Amino acid sequence: MRLPDELDTLREAAPAGFAARVLDRVGVPAHRYDCYVRAESPVGTLYVAHGRGAVTGAAATDWYADDRAFEDAYRARTHRSALSGVKPPPGLARALRGRDRTLRYEFGPLPEEQRAVLRATRAVPFGQLRPAAWLAREAGMPDLAPEAVVAAVRANPVPVLVPAHRLCTDDGLPADCGLPAAFERRLRDWEGVDAERVERFVRAGARFLGSGTTRIFCYPTCAHARRITARHEVPFTSADEASAAGFRGCLSCRPAVV
């Protein structure tokens, strides 16, 4: 190795938090910039950016060549600087374990309808799947085209934390939510989405699952639907069909307006 190249290796990165300390000392108000931390999650290390009391971005660290590449991409998206910080937003560790109670989110410059869809996405429970029509209805825009919903979900700037990976197609199969396929699979595996069971219902054409004992029908991944024993499973291809058979929609997964 030539000596000048060796000297290059001495150009080491500043420790995390150095840039933020500089701005603090200089007196640039904290609301003018965002910070990000590297956080360990069940699906690998993530960058999590936050500022002004809200989480503003997330990405797996291996989607970027280095920290600078992430910062540049963040700047291009939000027009704000992200500095490497040391303190994660309170509640992050919990949220990464699937218990997102306290975090607030700021989705950056997205159209209002996409923000509404993303807010609705947060309501999909851990380990469950919902189709685009459900998200549109929960977002208060039942007439929104499914393509627009999928576009909103793919624009999700906070993957993993805002569970866009819980979107499914109208058939009930997990949908492509714009993340690397292997990463999506890892997320769903971690959440315990039973791919075999989901596929079995899709092959049978069953969009909803009713219980012969309670006469309530659910999305097949709903926690209540998973408890129905095999001999009481009553599959339906549409909500209307279920209603006609005298079943009512589940109050937790809300397969139809109830």
Place this chain on the structure above:
Amino acid sequence: MDETTLPLTELLATDLDDGFTELVRTQAGTVRAVLLRLSGSARDADDLGQETFLRAYSALRGYPPERRGQLQPRAWLLTIAANVWRNHVRTLSRRPGVADGIEVTTIEIPDGCPGPEQLALDGARRARLVAALSRLPDHHRLPVVLRHIGELSYQEVAGILDCPVGTVKAQVSRGLAALRAEPGLAPDRGAYGAAEAKTAKTAHEPARTERKEATG
């Protein structure tokens, strides 16, 4: 709004706080790395780095927008950093009891870059290089660090040191030569370098002895 295409200098001209945040984001690493190699200690590098940006910010506040728009950010910041460091050294020399000038502290391992096994392999050599660099006299270390750690051009370094470009080139090359001459840094530098040096020596020596005999 097409803010993404705005270069840093224009940001500085239009919105000082936002521009300065970008300045810190993109340049803080370089400024700190330069100060780390100049001062030799991580704590000093942190303090001097903060001091540098504090000065930069108050200077920028006094500049009219056109002047902010024409800055060469890295060269300008490193000029301030070099001044801050020189002041620091002068202060230390006036109060010798407080600290011993340059201290070679433990080398921190940067996040990510080289893998652990590569670090273990290069660690000793790297430590020797760091130590050798900190032993260089100030008038060689400053140009070498500005040129190779700060990645400035010779012209920019000449501007900071306020001397001709040729002088800078000479200082940098003497500084590098002094580093190469360090005993700890020689053996690893490729077998061919050492072998060449040896053959050159052996080729020269008989010639010289012959000449001696001829004259004697």
